[in-house]
Amino acid sequence: MIQGILTASAAILSLSILLTLFRVAKGPSMPDRVLALDMMGINLISLTAVVSLIQDTTAYLEVALLLGILAFIGTVAFSKFIEKGVVIERRRD
Amino acid sequence: MKSNDVILQTVTNIVLFIILMFSVFIFFNGHHEPGGGFIGGLMTSSALVLLLLAYDLETVKRVLPVDFKHVTAAGLLVAVGTGMGSFFFDAPFLSQTYGYRHFPVLGELELATALIFDIGVYLVVVGITLTIIQTIGEDR
Numbered sequence: 688m689i690q691g692i693l694t695a696s697a698a699i700l701s702l703s704i705l706l707t708l709f710r711v712a713k714g715p716s717m718p719d720r721v722l723a724l725d726m727m728g729i730n731l732i733s734l735t736a737v738v739s740l741i742q743d744t745t746a747y748l749e750v751a752l753l754l755g756i757l758a759f760i761g762t763v764a765f766s767k768f769i770e771k772g773v774v775i776e777r778r779r780d
Numbered sequence: 781m782k783s784n785d786v787i788l789q790t791v792t793n794i795v796l797f798i799i800l801m802f803s804v805f806i807f808f809n810g811h812h813e814p815g816g817g818f819i820g821g822l823m824t825s826s827a828l829v830l831l832l833l834a835y836d837l838e839t840v841k842r843v844l845p846v847d848f849k850h851v852t853a854a855g856l857l858v859a860v861g862t863g864m865g866s867f868f869f870d871a872p873f874l875s876q877t878y879g880y881r882h883f884p885v886l887g888e889l890e891l892a893t894a895l896i897f898d899i900g901v902y903l904v905v906v907g908i909t910l911t912i913i914q915t916i917g918e919d920r
Contacts, residue, residue: 746814749806753823756799760826763788763833770783775917776836 693741700734721765728758785834792834799827807902811890817898821905828910837917848910855903862897 707730710723732754739747768774803823810816832840866875878892 749809749814752802753819756802756823756826759795760830760833763830767833775832775913777918778838779836 690741693737697734697737697741700730700737704730704734717769721762721769724765725758725762728754728761732758789834792830796827796831799823799830803827807898808895810898811892811894817901818905821902822909824902825906825909825913828906829913832913832917837914848907848914850907851903852907852911855900855905855907857900858903859897859900862893862900865893 704727707723707727711720711727714720714723732751735747735751735754739745739751764774803820806815806823807817807820808815810820828840828844831843863874866873869875874897876892876894876897878890878894880888881891882888
């Protein structure tokens with residue numbers, strides 16, 4: 688019962704990642720793609736949590752936190768590149 | 781065009797300490813569970829990269845006046861030093877040992893000399909990553 692529900696939710700999350708991948712490929716503008724990549728990272732966090740429940744282990748819980756941090760930093764870097772043209776400024780004025 | 785990054789900077793000031801605490805946790809976690817010096821160093825350097833993104837290179841250099849090439853050198857020195865240290869006990873190069881000690885507040889802890897080698901790995905990873913990022917960020 689529980690295993691079936693977990694497998695179904697993993698399948699739904701995978702489907703959601705696939706649909707997000709369509710937005711990454713098709714997205715008319717750059718912010719669409721960045722936002723789709725961010726959403727893909729968050730779906731990956733959920734998928735990691737579901738997989739760790741399916742395999743009945745706590746070894747993946749750090750991976751979820753890690754993916755959250757990396758998705759945040761990546762999105763901030765992409766946003767700054769789109770907004771200002773540089774990722775790391777030498778001196779802000 | 782002047783821009784105002786007040787939300788990004790406020791969020792960075794809070795999130796930075798969460799990431800640093802997570803990196804320290806994952807560094808000490810590495811002996812029995814997933815983690816270790818490499819991923820801990822990468823997390824610390826990603827926290828500092830977030831600081832570089834929210835502020836600029838010169839502010840970060842003023843806040844953190846460290847030459848990261850020296851950090852890399854210190855890490856290599858620590859890693860080689862743990863290898864050489866085993867010579868003093870008539871053991872082969874890079875021999876590791878562990879023991880249990882009682883501490884006043886923390887209680888009984890397992891101390892392993894592999895941790896000192898891991899500190900070397902941590903320092904090398906932080907130093908190399910931030911040297912690469914600062915060098916790339918500096919040129920136009």
